[in-house]
Amino acid sequence: MNAAAPILATGRAPSLKAVGMTKIFGPLVALDDVSIDIPAGSFHALLGENGAGKSTLVKSIMGFYSADKGQVLLDGKEVSIRSPRDARAHGIGMVYQQFTLVPCLTAAENLVISRADAPAVMDWKKEKKALDAFMEQMPFRVPLDAQVSSLSAGEKQKLEILKLLYLDQRFMILDEPTSVLTPGEADEMLGLLGDMAARKEITVLMISHKFREVKAFCDGFTVLRRGRFTGSGDAQSATIAEMSQMMIGDTELRERATRRVHNENREVLELAGLFAEDVDGANVIEAVNLKVNAGEIVGIAGVSGNGQSALVEALAGQRPLSDGAIRIHGQNFFPRRAAFDKFKVFGLPEEPLKNATAPKMSVAENIAFRGFDKPPVARFGWWMSPGPMRKKAEELIARYRVKTTSPDAPIETLSGGNVQRAVLARELSGDVDVLIVANPCFGLDFASVSEIRSQIMEQRNRGAAVLLVSEDLDEILELSDRVAVMSGGTITYVSKIEDTDRNTIGQHMAGH
Amino acid sequence: MMDSAFITVLIAMLGGAIRVSTPFMFVALGECLTEKSGRINLGLEGNLVLGAMVAYAISFHTGNPWIGVLAAGGSGLILGALHGYICKLPKVNDIAVGIAIMSFGTGVAFFFGKPYIQPSAPRLDAIHLGDWTGNSALAQALQVNPLFFVGIILAVAMSWAFANTRWGLIVRMTGDSAASARAMGVSVDWVRFLATAAGGFLAGVGGAFLSLYYPGSWNQGLSSGQGLMAVALVIFARWDPIRCIWAALLFGAAGAIGPSLQSVGISQGYYFFNAAPYILTLFIMIASARSKGAAREVPGELSITK
Ligand SMILES: Nc1ncnc2c1ncn2[C@@H]1O[C@H](COP(=O)(O)OP(=O)(O)OP(=O)(O)O)[C@@H](O)[C@H]1O
Ligand SMILES: [Mg+2]
Numbered sequence: 052m053n054a055a056a057p058i059l060a061t062g063r064a065p066s067l068k069a070v071g072m073t074k075i076f077g078p079l080v081a082l083d084d085v086s087i088d089i090p091a092g093s094f095h096a097l098l099g100e101n102g103a104g105k106s107t108l109v110k111s112i113m114g115f116y117s118a119d120k121g122q123v124l125l126d127g128k129e130v131s132i133r134s135p136r137d138a139r140a141h142g143i144g145m146v147y148q149q150f151t152l153v154p155c156l157t158a159a160e161n162l163v164i165s166r167a168d169a170p171a172v173m174d175w176k177k178e179k180k181a182l183d184a185f186m187e188q189m190p191f192r193v194p195l196d197a198q199v200s201s202l203s204a205g206e207k208q209k210l211e212i213l214k215l216l217y218l219d220q221r222f223m224i225l226d227e228p229t230s231v232l233t234p235g236e237a238d239e240m241l242g243l244l245g246d247m248a249a250r251k252e253i254t255v256l257m258i259s260h261k262f263r264e265v266k267a268f269c270d271g272f273t274v275l276r277r278g279r280f281t282g283s284g285d286a287q288s289a290t291i292a293e294m295s296q297m298m299i300g301d302t303e304l305r306e307r308a309t310r311r312v313h314n315e316n317r318e319v320l321e322l323a324g325l326f327a328e329d330v331d332g333a334n335v336i337e338a339v340n341l342k343v344n345a346g347e348i349v350g351i352a353g354v355s356g357n358g359q360s361a362l363v364e365a366l367a368g369q370r371p372l373s374d375g376a377i378r379i380h381g382q383n384f385f386p387r388r389a390a391f392d393k394f395k396v397f398g399l400p401e402e403p404l405k406n407a408t409a410p411k412m413s414v415a416e417n418i419a420f421r422g423f424d425k426p427p428v429a430r431f432g433w434w435m436s437p438g439p440m441r442k443k444a445e446e447l448i449a450r451y452r453v454k455t456t457s458p459d460a461p462i463e464t465l466s467g468g469n470v471q472r473a474v475l476a477r478e479l480s481g482d483v484d485v486l487i488v489a490n491p492c493f494g495l496d497f498a499s500v501s502e503i504r505s506q507i508m509e510q511r512n513r514g515a516a517v518l519l520v521s522e523d524l525d526e527i528l529e530l531s532d533r534v535a536v537m538s539g540g541t542i543t544y545v546s547k548i549e550d551t552d553r554n555t556i557g558q559h560m561a562g563h
Numbered sequence: 564m565m566d567s568a569f570i571t572v573l574i575a576m577l578g579g580a581i582r583v584s585t586p587f588m589f590v591a592l593g594e595c596l597t598e599k600s601g602r603i604n605l606g607l608e609g610n611l612v613l614g615a616m617v618a619y620a621i622s623f624h625t626g627n628p629w630i631g632v633l634a635a636g637g638s639g640l641i642l643g644a645l646h647g648y649i650c651k652l653p654k655v656n657d658i659a660v661g662i663a664i665m666s667f668g669t670g671v672a673f674f675f676g677k678p679y680i681q682p683s684a685p686r687l688d689a690i691h692l693g694d695w696t697g698n699s700a701l702a703q704a705l706q707v708n709p710l711f712f713v714g715i716i717l718a719v720a721m722s723w724a725f726a727n728t729r730w731g732l733i734v735r736m737t738g739d740s741a742a743s744a745r746a747m748g749v750s751v752d753w754v755r756f757l758a759t760a761a762g763g764f765l766a767g768v769g770g771a772f773l774s775l776y777y778p779g780s781w782n783q784g785l786s787s788g789q790g791l792m793a794v795a796l797v798i799f800a801r802w803d804p805i806r807c808i809w810a811a812l813l814f815g816a817a818g819a820i821g822p823s824l825q826s827v828g829i830s831q832g833y834y835f836f837n838a839a840p841y842i843l844t845l846f847i848m849i850a851s852a853r854s855k856g857a858a859r860e861v862p863g864e865l866s867i868t869k
Binding site for chain 2: 115134135136139147149150151152153154155156160163164165169170171172173175
C-alpha cells in the first residue's frame, strides 16, 4: 500500500449488491430476505427504526455474522466473505456503532497495525512521516501520539473514519458515523466522502437517523422495518414524509409534549464549586457552579471532551469529587443508593449499556435495579420474588415499547436504542424530583427521539428539576429553559433560552 | 566495626538480589507476556518445578547443563501450550485451569524426579565479574550466572517488541480489546495460545536456574512458591517487562536480608527477616494499587479486572 497518498488512489469505486439476506438469532428473525443494491460511486443511506436490523444487515455483509441465507455480489461477481478479514481483502471496510479501536494503543499504532501489510518491525520514523503526510490531506486531525483511551468520543469516531481512508477501503460502511460529531464536523466529513464518491473513488453505505444528512449528501436509500425490506429510492427526489412512512409504517407518532408555562422557582439542585480529577490528578471539572429549579430544564452544551461526562459521572457517584458539594433542597447530597431514593434522583447516563446496566443480566432484572429491594418485588427488604419483578418489567417493556425477544433476554442483545428505552423505563416510571440525562437521544431513530424528548418535557412539566447534558445543540435548544456552556471543564456561559441564540452558544462552545 | 558490618550486609544483599532474582525474572517475564495477551496463567509454579526437574535430569544424562536449560524451556512450553489449549475451549476459566496446571506440573515433576534426588548433575557456570576487586565477599557476590543477563536482555527486547513490532502490537491489542482484534481479523485464541506457550517456556527456563545454579540441586522442596510470587510481581510491575526486572531484583534483595544479617552475627528475628520480601511486596502492592495510573495499565481483557 502506498501509505503516503491512499485517498488519492483512483481505483474504480465498486458496486455492491446483497441478495436475499436472512439472519436468525434464536427465536428472532432479525433479517428476513433483505436485498440491497448500491451502484458504484453511490452515497447510499440505510434507514430504519431502532432494532430494524440495519446493523445486522451490514455486519452480515462484513462477515462479522454469518448470514443464514443470502449472497453478496461485488462488482457483479459473487464473493464469499466469511470474516471481516475477507471483507478487508475485498476492500470493504466498516465503522461499527461501537468503537473498535484498541484503547491501550496510540492513534498511530492503531492505524499502522490495522494495515494488512503492517511491517513485522516498525520503523516509527518512517511511519510517522507517512502518517503526517496522510493527515495533511484529511479534513480533520487526531493527535497521533495520544493513547486512544484518552481521546474523546468525537476524536475516536474521527479516527475510525480516518482508518478506513488510511486502509484505502473503497467500499465503506458507516454505522451512524456522525452521532458523536458536531454538525460542522459532520458536514465537513460527509462532504468530503460525498465528493470522493462523486469522483467514483469510493462507494459509501451509511446508516443514519438524520434525515437532514441523508437529504444533503446521499443519492440513494434503502429502508428496513422489523427485519424486512420496505422500500428504496432516490434520496434527492423522495420526501422526508415518504421515507419516514416506509420506516414506521402506519403507526401514529406520539404528540410532542409542549412546554407548560408555570411560575415555580423553587431551587432544587445546586452544584457548588465541583472539582474532580482524572487518573493523573489533573482537574477534569473545575469550579462547576449551577442551580436548577423545579420545573426547569437546564441544558449543558459543549463540544465532547470538555468535562461533561466527568460531571455526569460525579453526579452519578461514579467519580469522586475532590472538592465542592451537591445540594438538593438545600441538603447535602452524596451520590449513594439510599440518597438517590431519598431525594428521588434519577438519571440516564451516556453509553447506558456500559454505565447503567449489567449487560449480561436480563432485561427484567435490569429494569428492576431501582426497586428490587422494595415492595412489591421484595419483602422485608431482602426476599425477592421474581413474579412481580417480571410483571413490572413486562408492563414497562410494553409501555416504553422496548423491543426485546423476552424480558429474560440479556440486555446486551438489545439494539442500542432499545437499551436506552429500557433504562428510561426504569428511571422515569417512578416519582422524579431530579433528573440527570446525558445525550439521551444518541443514536435513536426519529420516532424514539420525539418520544424520549416528550418524556423529559413531561417530567419538567410535572415539576422535576432536569439537568440535560447534550452534545446535540438542537436538542438543547428544543428542550432547555436555560442553557449553560461547558468548556475546558467549567461552565463558561449561562443564559435564558430566550435571551440567546445558536451562534452565541456556538461561540462559547468553541471557547471564545 | 558497625560500618564494615553494614557493608557486608549490603554486599550480601547485592549478591542475593542477583542470585535469587533470576527465576523470578523469568517467570515474571513469561507471565507478563501471557497477561499482555489477555490471559492469566497461574500455573507457572508448575512450569517452574517441572523445568527444574527436567533441566537436572537432562543435564545429568547429557552432561551439558545448557541442553538441560533448553529442555526445561521445552517442558514449560508444553505445559503452557496445554493451558493455552484448554482455555480455548468454550466456557473455560483461565484461573481454574492455571491452578490445575500448577498441581499437574508439580505432580509430574515429583513423579519422574524421584531418581534424580541423589545423583549429581553438571551445573551452570557463573561469570566471575568481581575477582579484580580483591575483596572476597564482593567477588562472591558478583559471581553472576549468564541467565541473569539473558533475563535482562529479554526484558529489554520484550519491552521494545511491545512497542515496535507487529507481533507486539497484536499481543497488546488482543489483551486490551478482543472485539477490536477480531474485527481486524486477528485470531484471538491463537494469539493467546502462542503467548501462553511462550510464557510457559520462560517459566521452565526459570526452573532450570533453580536446580542447575542456585540452590543448585533437585529436590521436592526446591521451589518455595516463586512461581506464584512472580505472578504477583507482574501486577506490581504493572505489566511492564523492565519493571518486572526491578521488581524481581527488589524481591531478591529483600529475600537476602535474613541470611546476610545472620552472616554478620545478627540472628534475632531471622524468620521475620525471611518474611521481608512478602511483607515488602504487600506494602508495595498496596501503595501501587492506590496510585491513579495503575488502572490504565491493566490489559482490558484480563479476567481479574473484568
Ligand atoms: N447478537 C445478537 N443476538 C441476539 N439478538 C440480536 C443480536 N444482535 C442484534 N439482535 C437483535 O436483532 C434486532 C436487530 O438489531 P440491529 O442491531 O440490527 O438493529 P439496528 O437497526 O441496528 O438498530 P439501532 O438503530 O438501534 O442500532 C434487534 O431486535 C436486536 O435485539
Ligand atoms: Mg445498529
